[in-house]
Amino acid sequence: DARVTQTPRHKVTEMGQEVTMRCQPILGHNTVFWYRQTMMQGLELLAYFRNRAPLDDSGMPKDRFSAEMPDATLATLKIQPSEPRDSAVYFCASGLGGRGEQFFGPGTRLTVL
Amino acid sequence: RKEVEQDPGPFNVPEGATVAFNCTYSNSASQSFFWYRQDCRKEPKLLMSVYSSGNEDGRFTAQLNRASQYISLLIRDSKLSDSATYLCAVNTGTDKLIFGTGTRLQVFP
Numbered sequence: 001d002a003r004v005t006q007t008p009r010h011k012v013t014e015m016g017q018e019v020t021m022r023c024q025p026i027l028g029h030n031t032v033f034w035y036r037q038t039m040m041q042g043l044e045l046l047a048y049f050r051n052r053a054p055l056d057d058s059g060m061p062k063d064r065f066s067a068e069m070p071d072a073t074l075a076t077l078k079i080q081p082s083e084p085r086d087s088a089v090y091f092c093a094s095g096l097g098g099r100g101e102q103f104f105g106p107g108t109r110l111t112v113l
Numbered sequence: 114r115k116e117v118e119q120d121p122g123p124f125n126v127p128e129g130a131t132v133a134f135n136c137t138y139s140n141s142a143s144q145s146f147f148w149y150r151q152d153c154r155k156e157p158k159l160l161m162s163v164y165s166s167g168n169e170d171g172r173f174t175a176q177l178n179r180a181s182q183y184i185s186l187l188i189r190d191s192k193l194s195d196s197a198t199y200l201c202a203v204n205t206g207t208d209k210l211i212f213g214t215g216t217r218l219q220v221f222p
Contacts, residue, residue, distance in 0.1 A: 033209075043157070043214075056209070102159075102210055109154075
């Protein structure tokens with residue numbers, strides 16, 4: 001049963017600390033997306049990759065967020081330094097690109113105190 | 114105006130009822146459309162794609178109206194387990210999906 005996996009599932013940290021979230025896309029998928037979801041804003045696209053190349057990170061606060069795909073099986077999203085307003089659920093999704101569907105991982109629930 | 118808009122609800126319906134949600138989109142170049150279901154504290158899960166000719170999957174029917182730029186989701190014979198938030202998503206020709214903020218459905222006994 002192919003699915004997107006994310007770690008950690010929950011993270012509580014203090015303001016100013018670095019947070020790293022990891023995602024393993026579905027094998028064979030060539031697009032990977034990072035979303036943030038809050039009650040107020042809904043699902044926001046932060047960044048996405050196609051064939052490991054970053055194509056759009058316009059949704060990301062550049063000064064503190066960074067996203068990378070060191071290989072085809074791993075995508076990372078880092079926040080440094082973290083702030084309380086970063087508290088949200090961060091979802092990774094993968095797909096075959098083009099006009100097709102995206103499949104979501106279970107998310108990382110981040111709380112920054 | 115948001116690119117994709119949904120009525121947030123909640124829609125409160127009794128078991129067995131038929132309920133329909135609409136989702137409007139602003140970009141006439143939008144090319145593909147999807148409905149996702151999201152349970153509380155879970156990830157969005159793909160419910161169905163929406164094809165030009167409309168499509169049905171059991172109790173669920175999705176329709177596309179390009180002229181009026183909206184998609185719809187019809188749920189027949191609602192079950193308690195249908196209670197969730199339903200998100201529509203629109204692809205405008207890139208890899209990206211634009212999501213609506215979701216419509217919450219609550220089915221009561």
